[in-house]
Amino acid sequence: MNRREGVMNQRNGNNGLSRRRFLATTVAASAALSAPAALGQGRPRVVVVGGGAGGATAARYIARDSKGAVDVTLVEPTRAYYSCFFSNLYIGGFREYASIGHSYGALAASHGINVVHDWAVSIDRDKRSVGLAGGGSLSYDRLVLSPGIDFKPGSVPGWDLSQQNRMPHAYKAGSQTQLLRAQIEAMPEGGVYCMVAPPNPFRCPPGPYERISMVAHVLKQANPTAKILIVDPKAKFSKQGLFEDGWQRHYAGMIERIGPDFGGDKVEVRPGAMEVVIDGEVTKVDACNVIPAQQAGRIAAVAGITNDAGWAPVVAHTMQSRADENIHVLGDASQQGDMPKSGFSANSQAKVCAMAVRGALTGSKVFAARFSNTCWSLIGTDDGVKVGASYEATDEKIAKTDGFISKTGETAEVRKATYKESLDWYAAISGDMFG
Amino acid sequence: MATPKPRIRLPKSVEAGVPFTVRTRITHPMHTGLRRDRDGELIPRRIVNRFTVRYNGEEAFSAALEPAVSTDPYIQFELSLPESGVLEFEWEDDDGSIYSLRREISVV
Numbered sequence: 001m002n003r004r005e006g007v008m009n010q011r012n013g014n015n016g017l018s019r020r021r022f023l024a025t026t027v028a029a030s031a032a033l034s035a036p037a038a039l040g041q042g043r044p045r046v047v048v049v050g051g052g053a054g055g056a057t058a059a060r061y062i063a064r065d066s067k068g069a070v071d072v073t074l075v076e077p078t079r080a081y082y083s084c085f086f087s088n089l090y091i092g093g094f095r096e097y098a099s100i101g102h103s104y105g106a107l108a109a110s111h112g113i114n115v116v117h118d119w120a121v122s123i124d125r126d127k128r129s130v131g132l133a134g135g136g137s138l139s140y141d142r143l144v145l146s147p148g149i150d151f152k153p154g155s156v157p158g159w160d161l162s163q164q165n166r167m168p169h170a171y172k173a174g175s176q177t178q179l180l181r182a183q184i185e186a187m188p189e190g191g192v193y194c195m196v197a198p199p200n201p202f203r204c205p206p207g208p209y210e211r212i213s214m215v216a217h218v219l220k221q222a223n224p225t226a227k228i229l230i231v232d233p234k235a236k237f238s239k240q241g242l243f244e245d246g247w248q249r250h251y252a253g254m255i256e257r258i259g260p261d262f263g264g265d266k267v268e269v270r271p272g273a274m275e276v277v278i279d280g281e282v283t284k285v286d287a288c289n290v291i292p293a294q295q296a297g298r299i300a301a302v303a304g305i306t307n308d309a310g311w312a313p314v315v316a317h318t319m320q321s322r323a324d325e326n327i328h329v330l331g332d333a334s335q336q337g338d339m340p341k342s343g344f345s346a347n348s349q350a351k352v353c354a355m356a357v358r359g360a361l362t363g364s365k366v367f368a369a370r371f372s373n374t375c376w377s378l379i380g381t382d383d384g385v386k387v388g389a390s391y392e393a394t395d396e397k398i399a400k401t402d403g404f405i406s407k408t409g410e411t412a413e414v415r416k417a418t419y420k421e422s423l424d425w426y427a428a429i430s431g432d433m434f435g
Numbered sequence: 436m437a438t439p440k441p442r443i444r445l446p447k448s449v450e451a452g453v454p455f456t457v458r459t460r461i462t463h464p465m466h467t468g469l470r471r472d473r474d475g476e477l478i479p480r481r482i483v484n485r486f487t488v489r490y491n492g493e494e495a496f497s498a499a500l501e502p503a504v505s506t507d508p509y510i511q512f513e514l515s516l517p518e519s520g521v522l523e524f525e526w527e528d529d530d531g532s533i534y535s536l537r538r539e540i541s542v543v
Contacts, residue, residue: 248506252464252506253462253464256440256462256507258442261444261458262442262444262458262460263444279444
């Protein structure tokens with residue numbers, strides 16, 4: 001593949017087209033070459049690391065709105081993106097797996113973005129360059145990091161990544177999601193599904209509990225005497241009243257949650273024996289979904305811009321790292337204030353970031369930052385709930401201005417409409433990210 | 436329905452005569468006898484009607500539960516003990532079942 005050649009050409013300072021050859025696929029290459037090339041060498045360069053809701057949106061908005069005035073490279077190791085949002089609906093049987101998968105083709109073809117399928121492994125902040133696992137490097141005027149989450153080693157004793165096929169996390173969508181669904185389907189009659197829930201803060205606050213709803217939905221039909229055990233280190237969780245009301249209505253007697261008042265914060269797992277030890281008491285389980293404690297995706301720590309908690313603090317107005325004004329951090333990896341770590345949040349932050357980056361590099365107009373987020377969750381068939389808010393940037397943080405949440409006792413029509421709204425949102429954000 | 440599962444939470448060791456907190460919970464539907472199922476039939480009453488704690492065989496705490504108590508009854512109370520011994524917990528079901536747990540506790 002000519003990827004390495006491309007890097008060499010760039011290093012050798014060849015003509016302006018050399019950077020354009022820095023592409024991982026020939027489809028992308030031919031498409032990008034048809035974009036206006038005249039701007040060439042002098043264009044400011046933006047490198048975006050991570051092609052999820054933050055990175056893909058930022059890359060697309062910067063490339064699209066600068067109309068070729070900014071050279072945008074997106075570094076993303078996977079060739080197909082499977083969204084974490086809606087992956088629970090696949091587990092519950094409400095979505096086909098293919099429907100949560102997306103291609104980066106249009107970002108290259110329609111917007112001239114250099115899509116590089118590689119891992120960013122090092123960042124030289126003085127030279128402003130990103131090193132890739134494949135051996136190349138990319139220099140930047142602005143770097144956008146949107147690497148999502150990684151798991152904190154040792155947060156659940158007995159579990160590490162080598163056990164993720166026996167006790168999947170399924171908290172980065174893809175093969176893990178498929179594996180978890182297969183394990184749930186393979187549970188013996190009357191078996192136990194256990195989830196070890198994560199401590200705050202973590203990606204998608206209602207996610208574990210929507211997943212519980214979806215697992216219960218599957219088991220209620222296929223294996224109605226099965227039990228669900230949630231081992232939770234948190235005293236409270238997102239949309240708790242709505243979930244517990246829904247679980248009582250749809251799945252009474254099926255779900256038990258052990259909070260910290262009963263030892264949910266003192267858990268150990270034994271993947272070999274398929275056992276979960278809760279404050280010393282051993283429970284045998286048939287499927288076990290371990291969602292460990294989280295921190296910013298590793299490249300943020302490699303860049304040296306994370307705090308002791310493992311997240312990257314940012315300036316709310318522009319999403320710039322507080323440690324380096326040439327680096328912006330989006331989404332789950334950032335520590336920004338009041339917004340939850342969600343795909344919607346990352347997408348919203350990406351637009352603020354894209355505006356700030358274009359303003360800095362091309363002098364385009366920059367407006368006051370506004371953010372919004374909604375987290376929808378599906379509890380049962382056509383039983384959707386949501387929580388959301390609007391936010392503004394202050395010097396201190398992204399600050400919540402007002403919010404809303406579904407209520408218990410809403411009519412079936414309202415719940416169905418909420419679910420429908422989430423489907424429309426999914427279609428919209430997918431288009432917003434990938435074009 | 437699945438078998439009710441009782442859980443308790445208390446310190447492993449306590450000081451003599453100093454009150455400590457005991458938390459208990461049992462998974463149980465607590466059918467009031469007044470609700471109807473999907474076919475309109477009354478779901479017969481079935482609740483945990485009595486909860487008892489014995490310390491070295493002698494009753495230390497008990498409670499009578501009524502149909503108004505919610506699903507998965509949670510009971511929290513305090514005990515103070517003079518010396519090490521055995522605590523026995525019993526939940527009595529309307530259907531005659533008894534669910535029990537036993538814990539040794541050391542008093543220092």
